[in-house]
Amino acid sequence: MAEPALIPDLARGPASRHGADPSPGVWRTGRLMTGLKARLTVATLTRSPGMIVGTILGGLWGLGVLFMIGTGLFAAAGALPPEGTRATAVLVGAAATVAWWVAAIASGRADATLHASQFALFPLPRKGIALGQVLGALVGIAGPFTLVGLLLYTAVWRLDATAWVTAVVLLPAGWLLMVVGNRCFTALAERLAAKRRVGEILTLLLLVLLMLTGPILTGLFTGVESLGARIYTVTDVVAWTPVGALWAVPADVAAGAWLPALARTGIAAVTLAALLWLWRGALGKSLENATGAVVSGGGRSQVKGAGLFDRLPARPWAAVAARCLTYWVKDPRYSGSLVVVPVMFVLFWFMSGGGGGLWFFAGPLVGLLMAYTISGDVAYDHKGFALHILTGVPGWADRLGRVVGMLLPGIPLTALGVLLAAGFSDAWELLPAMIGVSALALLGGAGLSSVMSARYTYPVPLPGQSPFKTPQGFTVLNVLIQFVALTLMGVLTLPALIPFVIQLVTGSAAAGVISLLVGVIAGPLLCAGGIWLGGRWIEARAPELLNTVSAYR
Amino acid sequence: MAVSLRGLTKVFGPGTSRSKVAVNRLSLDVPHGAFYGLVGRNGAGKTTALSMLTGLLRPTEGRAMVSGIDVWGQSRQARHAMGVLPDGMTFFERLSGRQLVTYAGLLRGMDRDTVAQRTDDLLRAMDLTNDGGTAVQDYSAGMRKKIMLAAAMVHAPGLLVLDEPFEAVDPVSAANIRELLQDFARAGGTVIVSSHVMDLVQRMCDHVAVVDDGRLLAAGTVDQVRGSQSLEDTFVELVGGRTQVGEGLTWLSPR
Ligand SMILES: Nc1ncnc2c1ncn2[C@@H]1O[C@H](COP(=O)(O)OP(=O)(O)OP(=O)(O)O)[C@@H](O)[C@H]1O
Ligand SMILES: [Mg+2]
Numbered sequence: 001m002a003e004p005a006l007i008p009d010l011a012r013g014p015a016s017r018h019g020a021d022p023s024p025g026v027w028r029t030g031r032l033m034t035g036l037k038a039r040l041t042v043a044t045l046t047r048s049p050g051m052i053v054g055t056i057l058g059g060l061w062g063l064g065v066l067f068m069i070g071t072g073l074f075a076a077a078g079a080l081p082p083e084g085t086r087a088t089a090v091l092v093g094a095a096a097t098v099a100w101w102v103a104a105i106a107s108g109r110a111d112a113t114l115h116a117s118q119f120a121l122f123p124l125p126r127k128g129i130a131l132g133q134v135l136g137a138l139v140g141i142a143g144p145f146t147l148v149g150l151l152l153y154t155a156v157w158r159l160d161a162t163a164w165v166t167a168v169v170l171l172p173a174g175w176l177l178m179v180v181g182n183r184c185f186t187a188l189a190e191r192l193a194a195k196r197r198v199g200e201i202l203t204l205l206l207l208v209l210l211m212l213t214g215p216i217l218t219g220l221f222t223g224v225e226s227l228g229a230r231i232y233t234v235t236d237v238v239a240w241t242p243v244g245a246l247w248a249v250p251a252d253v254a255a256g257a258w259l260p261a262l263a264r265t266g267i268a269a270v271t272l273a274a275l276l277w278l279w280r281g282a283l284g285k286s287l288e289n290a291t292g293a294v295v296s297g298g299g300r301s302q303v304k305g306a307g308l309f310d311r312l313p314a315r316p317w318a319a320v321a322a323r324c325l326t327y328w329v330k331d332p333r334y335s336g337s338l339v340v341v342p343v344m345f346v347l348f349w350f351m352s353g354g355g356g357g358l359w360f361f362a363g364p365l366v367g368l369l370m371a372y373t374i375s376g377d378v379a380y381d382h383k384g385f386a387l388h389i390l391t392g393v394p395g396w397a398d399r400l401g402r403v404v405g406m407l408l409p410g411i412p413l414t415a416l417g418v419l420l421a422a423g424f425s426d427a428w429e430l431l432p433a434m435i436g437v438s439a440l441a442l443l444g445g446a447g448l449s450s451v452m453s454a455r456y457t458y459p460v461p462l463p464g465q466s467p468f469k470t471p472q473g474f475t476v477l478n479v480l481i482q483f484v485a486l487t488l489m490g491v492l493t494l495p496a497l498i499p500f501v502i503q504l505v506t507g508s509a510a511a512g513v514i515s516l517l518v519g520v521i522a523g524p525l526l527c528a529g530g531i532w533l534g535g536r537w538i539e540a541r542a543p544e545l546l547n548t549v550s551a552y553r
Numbered sequence: 554m555a556v557s558l559r560g561l562t563k564v565f566g567p568g569t570s571r572s573k574v575a576v577n578r579l580s581l582d583v584p585h586g587a588f589y590g591l592v593g594r595n596g597a598g599k600t601t602a603l604s605m606l607t608g609l610l611r612p613t614e615g616r617a618m619v620s621g622i623d624v625w626g627q628s629r630q631a632r633h634a635m636g637v638l639p640d641g642m643t644f645f646e647r648l649s650g651r652q653l654v655t656y657a658g659l660l661r662g663m664d665r666d667t668v669a670q671r672t673d674d675l676l677r678a679m680d681l682t683n684d685g686g687t688a689v690q691d692y693s694a695g696m697r698k699k700i701m702l703a704a705a706m707v708h709a710p711g712l713l714v715l716d717e718p719f720e721a722v723d724p725v726s727a728a729n730i731r732e733l734l735q736d737f738a739r740a741g742g743t744v745i746v747s748s749h750v751m752d753l754v755q756r757m758c759d760h761v762a763v764v765d766d767g768r769l770l771a772a773g774t775v776d777q778v779r780g781s782q783s784l785e786d787t788f789v790e791l792v793g794g795r796t797q798v799g800e801g802l803t804w805l806s807p808r
Contacts, residue, residue, distance in 0.1 A: 302686030303649040306669070309656060314668070319659035323645060323652075330647050386642040387704070389609055391660035392632030463646060464690060543611045550642070 026128040033132025038139040045141075050475040062145055070152030077156050086251040087235040089156045089167075093174065093247025094238050096153075100146070100178040101185050101243075126283055130183075130276075137179045150174055163254035174246055177272055184275045187282035239264065242271035316393045320401020324377075325408055333380060333460070336467045337373045341366055341413045345420055359425050360504070363418035363438035364497070368489055370410035371445025375453050375485050377402050379460045383550045389542045395535030399450045403531060406446060414438050433500040433512035436519025440496040443523030445489045447530025454537040456481040457545070459552045495522060554618075555712055555743035556583040556606065561615035563601050563767075575601040577767035578615065583745060583760070585620075588738040590758035590775070591747040592784075594792055598767040599747040600640045603716050606745075607637045619712060633661070636705035640716035640747075643697075650692070650700045651676065651685035657704035668707065675703035678733060680726055694721040702730065712743045719753065731757055751785035765792045 024032065045055040076088050137143035150171050157163040239248035245267035252261035308322040328334045344366065348358050378385055388398055418434045421427075458478035461467055499515035502508060538545065561579040566572045576598040583589045593599050604610035606617045608624050608631065617624040624631040644653055651672055658668035676682045679699040684692065689700055698721055705713065713734070719727045734744050735757070748754050754761055755775060761784065762772040770791045771778050779787045 303652060303688075304686065306652050306655040306672075307649070309652055309659060310665075314659055314663075314665035316660050316662055319656055323648065323656055326652070327645075327647060381645070383642045384645040386609060386639055387644045387657060388660065390607065390632060390635075390637045390639070390705075391657060392608075392629045393660045394629075463643075543609055546609060 024124065024128065026125050026131060029124045029128025030131030030135055033129065034135040034139060037132070037136035041140055048475065050477070053476060054479075063148075066145065066149050066152055069149065070155055073153060073156040074158065077158050082160075082251075083232060085156060085159070086248065087231055089153075089251065090235050090239050090244050090248045091231075092153065092156070094241070094244035096146075096149070097174075097178055097181065097243040097247075100142075101181040103142075103182060126280070130279065130283060133183050134176070134179055137182075143179065146178060147175060157250050157254075160250075160254045163250035166250040166253040170246060170249060173268065173272075177246060177268060177275075180272060180275050180279065184279035184282065187279055187285075240267065242267060242274075245271070315397075316391075317397035317400040317404070320388075320393070320398055321404035321408070324402050324405025327380075328405060328409055331380075331463070333463075333465075333467045334373065337369060338409055338413070340369070341417075344369075345417065348421075349424065359421040360427075360430065360434065360500075361437075362421045363414050363434050364441040364493060366417040367410070367414045367438045367442030368445050368493075370406055370413065371442055371449050372486065372489060373449075374402050374406045374446065375449035375482075376458060376460045377449070377453050378545055379453075379457045379549045379552060380463070381549065382463050382552065383546075384463070385542075385546050385549060389546060395454070395537070395539035395542075396531055397535075398538060399454070399531040399534040403446045403450060403527065407442070410442055410446075414442050429509065430500075430503065430512065433496075433503050433515035436496040436512075436515035436517065437493055437500050439519035439523040440526075441489070441493045444492040444526040447526040447528070447534075448485065448489055448492060450527075450530040450534035451537065452481070452485050452534075454534040455541060455545070456485075457549055458482055462552065492526065554582045555585045555587065555620055556745065557581070557618045558602070558606065559616045559618075561602060561605055561617060562613045563598075563605060563610065564613045567613065575767055576605065576612075579764065579767070579769050580615075581762055581769060581772055583743060585743055586738060586741050587743055587760045588735065588758045589743070589745045590754035590761040591745060591764065592749065592751065592754055592761060592788060593747075593764040595749075597764045599764060600716055601767075602764070603714055603745070603747060604639065607635060607639065607714050608632055609637075609639060609642075633708070634711055636708065636710035636713045638698075638702050638705045638713075638715040638718055644689070644701060644704065646690040647688055649686050649688055650681055650696075650703075653689055653700055654703045654707055658707040661708040663708060671707050671709075672703075675707060678729065679703050680729070695723055695726065698722055699726060699730070711741075713737070713745070715744065715746045717747055717749075719748065719750070751783070751788055755779070755784040763788060763791050 044051075046052050073088065073092070077085050080088065138147070154164060154167040154171065157167045235248075238244035245264040249261050249264050249268075252258075252264065308326050309319060312318040312322045328338065345362065348362050381388075415438075418431070418438050421434060422431045456477075458481050496515045496519040499511040499518065503511040503515065558579055558581045561576055562574070563576040564572055564574050579598075579602055591599050591603070601610065605612045605615075606619075606624060608628055611625065619631045619634050622631045622634065645656065648656060654672045654675055655668050658671065659665075672685075673682075676685045679702065681696060681699060681703070684696065689697060692700065698718065702715070702718060705715070718730065722730065734746075738744050738759075746754075746758070758775055760773065761775050761778050763770040763778065771787075775784065778784070782790075
């Protein structure tokens with residue numbers, strides 16, 4: 001017989017039936033969540049008059065883009081041989097599918113509407129949540145656009161009635177493949193991103209990949225020009241992959257190739273089933289671990305002593321610089337910019353075929369990018385900015401620290417850009433002018449950022465969020481601020497840029513020297529002026545600024 | 554007076570239909586060396602009032618003075634005289650606990666050795682020595698409170714303004730911190746804490762102010778305010794609003 005139980009048998013306790021309340025069924029849950037999503041979408045899009053204007057403009061823009069793609073496909077159908085039509089259809093379809101799936105990883109934990117973990121506390125059936133997420137996509141923003149896009153996409157088959165009918169019939173399946181894949185990868189990414197470091201590295205890798213899509217595509221398409229046949233080989237391969245199979249079915253049906261059609265439909269079905277199965281698992285996991293706790297994988301990393309604070313001078317401005325520099329290294333919202341720079345160099349190298357052309361502007365562009373990054377600095381601090389107010393750090397020290405923190409990686413990277421440009425183009429005579437323009441871009445831009453961010457801010461991803469997260473609550477003013485900041489930064493570099501261009505055109509070395517002088521004199525002056533003025537502005541309006549940025553979410 | 558508030562008023566969203574008077578002509582004097590409790594119901598305006606005192610929120614009207622220094626006139630000096638634990642704010646959480654306290658010290662213009670010394674002491678007092686190297690974003694809610702408290706004290710101010718300092722803090726740490734604050738007050742420092750826990754306020758504070766709906770209902774020494782009752786009873790009497798909860802939610806019972 002069993003030993004007498006030391007632990008009281010809970011099953012025989014008083015007849016309390018916790019959680020015995022019937023939970024809503026699968027369909028009801030799906031319906032409820034779809035309704036919730038619809039309401040959230042409407043609320044997001046109509047929160048303020050500015051937002052409504054933005055919604056209408058954004059909607060028109062999106063429709064315009066879709067229309068252009070549709071027209072392109074429509075025209076392609078007429079202009080290309082049937083083989084070409086098939087290649088276009090398959091590649092565009094596969095690319096769109098991949099885009100949908102990758103978007104999941106990019107948004108990661110960020111876009112949390114209808115995320116499973118938010119419903120963990122409610123006794124909802126898992127299948128209902130899944131259903132709600134799929135149906136919810138229909139009343140979201142990207143979902144309907146994709147549906148319209150898919151409708152326009154079928155135009156590619158317009159010359160072949162059989163293919164067109166097949167495409168229209170398969171359309172819901174295609175949409176489902178995209179959305180289910182997206183949801184599945186979102187759930188998986190959520191699991192992965194729970195290990196913070198992993199999530200951050202994934203994010204940065206993705207950023208690099210996104211930036212390199214240009215060159216990769218260029219590579220593919222230069223291949224197309226030289227080797228027209230290669231694209232068909234690529235198409236044939238893609239047409240057997242999980243992301244491409246479905247999009248090739250209409251061509252098979254039209255050609256009466258029933259066996260491949262069946263096989264490809266099978267591939268698509270198996271893919272969908274696999275995604276659903278994966279998703280089920282991931283969903284279960286996120287429902288069980290819903291605290292949103294983020295694990296800093298592999299043993300908590302310990303900082304020795306006070307880190308950079310021990311190394312920079314013990315002054316308020318240097319403390320700000322040390323803090324900013326720590327963030328430049330540790331926070332993907334900043335380190336993303338640092339990763340982008342080397343990738344930019346690769347891009348330039350790619351696009352200018354080695355030397356010359358765009359390369360000449362590598363230094364200034366890196367400078368502008370770095371300077372622009374700190375134009376959102378106070379918004380990046382979010383509520384942390386309260387510490388600066390409470391400690392009464394002088395405005396100029398706040399500004400100076402942020403600029404120094406940015407320049408410490410900014411100057412070497414910009415210099416690298418200039419040197420690479422001169423080296424690859426073998427145009428060392430342009431070096432002085434390039435230094436001048438870069439100095440003006442980096443330092444002048446930093447001055448401008450110091451002034452702008454002291455008064456005008458715009459929503460940015462909050463601390464701890466992915467740099468891909470699209471911040472909410474953009475107003476027309478915010479967009480205007482960003483636009484004006486970038487334009488002014490560009491205009492600021494003109495005094496050095498014009499002599500540089502003159503040197504490029506006429507080869508006059510004197511123009512280069514003028515550019516250098518303008519850059520190294522005006523750059524630091526503008527920077528100092530910006531720090532001074534920005535410091536005064538920030539002292540005058542720090543509480544209001546805190547109010548604005550801490551309201552971002 | 555360590556702190557004097559004169560007609561402090563905050564109107565959120567003035568001139569709109571949703572305008573809200575969060576703090577309504579609040580006047581209060583806090584003597585030097587007082588351990589002052591600020592109590593009130595949720596949404597009474599405590600955080601709003603303390604934010605205006607500490608320079609985080611500009612008052613619609615009225616003045617706030619710290620040792621005779623106008624917080625909104627000579628803000629630098631006033632801020633130097635205060636150590637503040639704000640509510641609903643987070644500091645730079647990617648820094649480690651030790652870095653955060655160091656940062657607060659250096660921002661105040663202190664020299665490196667003093668900052669390092671005091672950071673060590675504070676981490677020990679807050680029972681965070683072993684977590685000094687961990688990023689604040691990996692801290693628990695109570696640990697966060699404690700590290701922010703440490704950051705508020707590193708420059709040894711004469712006045713501590715602490716908004717709900719014991720929320721989420723465990724009883725052992727709370728007792729340690731309470732003792733630390735009481736020693737500080739006995740030595741002539743002034744402490745203002747806001748809290749909902751009447752028992753704690755009654756035991757810990759020597760003065761108390763009751764606010765409700767943005768207005769000051771009562772202020773003075775704890776004994777003056779509570780008379781012969783407990784502070785909790787006095788508070789409920791002053792504020793009113795006890796609903797007959799037991800009858801209201803009869804369905805809330807295990808089936
Ligand atoms: N930024 C704001 N905009 C509009 N109303 C606000 C804002 N901040 C606070 N309020 C309102 O002001 C009132 C006072 O809020 P406050 O945060 O000061 O209360 P509290 O006494 O600190 O409450 P608790 O005890 O819950 O912390 C509340 O009614 C709140 O809704
Ligand atoms: Mg409060």
